[in-house]
Amino acid sequence: MDITKLDQAVKLIRKAKYAVAFTGAGISVESGIPPFRGKHGLWNKVDPIFLEIEYFKNKPLQSWKIIKEIFYDKLNNIEPNIAHKVLAKMEERSFLETIITQNIDHLHQKAGSRYVYELHGTYKQLVCTECSSEFDISFANLDFLPPTCYICKGILKPDIVFFNEPIPAFAKKRSFEEAKKADLMLIIGTNAEVLPAADIPVVAKENGAKIIEINIKETHFTKEITDFYLQGKASEIMKEIGKKLYL
Numbered sequence: 559m560d561i562t563k564l565d566q567a568v569k570l571i572r573k574a575k576y577a578v579a580f581t582g583a584g585i586s587v588e589s590g591i592p593p594f595r596g597k598h599g600l601w602n603k604v605d606p607i608f609l610e611i612e613y614f615k616n617k618p619l620q621s622w623k624i625i626k627e628i629f630y631d632k633l634n635n636i637e638p639n640i641a642h643k644v645l646a647k648m649e650e651r652s653f654l655e656t657i658i659t660q661n662i663d664h665l666h667q668k669a670g671s672r673y674v675y676e677l678h679g680t681y682k683q684l685v686c687t688e689c690s691s692e693f694d695i696s697f698a699n700l701d702f703l704p705p706t707c708y709i710c711k712g713i714l715k716p717d718i719v720f721f722n723e724p725i726p727a728f729a730k731k732r733s734f735e736e737a738k739k740a741d742l743m744l745i746i747g748t749n750a751e752v753l754p755a756a757d758i759p760v761v762a763k764e765n766g767a768k769i770i771e772i773n774i775k776e777t778h779f780t781k782e783i784t785d786f787y788l789q790g791k792a793s794e795i796m797k798e799i800g801k802k803l804y805l
């Protein structure tokens with residue numbers, strides 16, 4: 559860990575008037591959720607087709623079987639790690655305004671963060687493909703797949719953004735507004751290779767924000783927009799940042 563750089567990053571955080579975090583799968587890796595891409599990524603084990611919206615519409619049972627196995631059988635028992643917790647403390651102590659996340663795992667909220675925009679939806683909610691009713695996952699019985707709507711018996715879909723599905727309009731609008739307001743953005747654990755998510759830090763930068771990036775390896779942001787690149791695991795770096803901010 560580069561202590562000088564870390565100190566400079568902490569100075570920036572202290573000075574910032576409107577800091578926003580932008581997080582991806584990497585922040586949850588140490589909670590036990592694998593990312594999609596990379597050496598230990600999910601796509602090395604399963605075919606991403608089951609997350610395509612057309613596939614889901616045509617074969618909801620097959621799609622649900624895999625989604626249940628990779629997300630639902632695990633996610634309820636998974637806990638936020640120190641990186642999620644430090645972000646929640648930063649919000650509590652007014653060092654951070656909001657979090658924009660591409661994750662669907664609800665771990666930011668579980669850690670105590672209140673202002674979280676979920677660009678790619680959440681596993682916590684199911685939505686009816688017929689009548690659009692929404693249900694908390696605690697009401698669903700996933701022993702019988704696919705789960706069906708209590709109102710119209712339509713098939714329920716996880717409220718996550720499938721491939722070829724649009725981003726939820728409200729989260730998208732708010733995320734770009736936050737990016738424009740930010741004078742500091744912390745990018746944590748994301749390649750952000752898909753649009754529009756990939757544009758969010760760029761918009762922040764164009765509007766004058768400084769960029770701190772935390773990742774185990776460089777991304778396309780590192781050379782293009784990052785001011786302070788802190789290389790390492792999200793948990794280790796965020797733990798140090800937390801200490802230096804006396805959280």
Ligand code: NAD
Nearest residue numbers: 582583584593594595660661662663747748749750791792
């Ligand atoms: P990604 O899978 O493309 O990339 C993960 C990133 O995290 C990489 O840059 C990698 O270097 C970094 N990383 C891995 N371990 C790390 C660690 N311990 N500390 C810091 N960084 C680490 O993920 P993505 O760019 O976020 O986007 C892919 C899509 O996958 C997103 O839309 C997201 O919704 C979805 N996804 C979500 C979850 C989740 O909710 N936890 C898990 C997998 C995928």
Ligand code: ZN
Nearest residue numbers: 686689707710
């Ligand atoms: Zn319904």
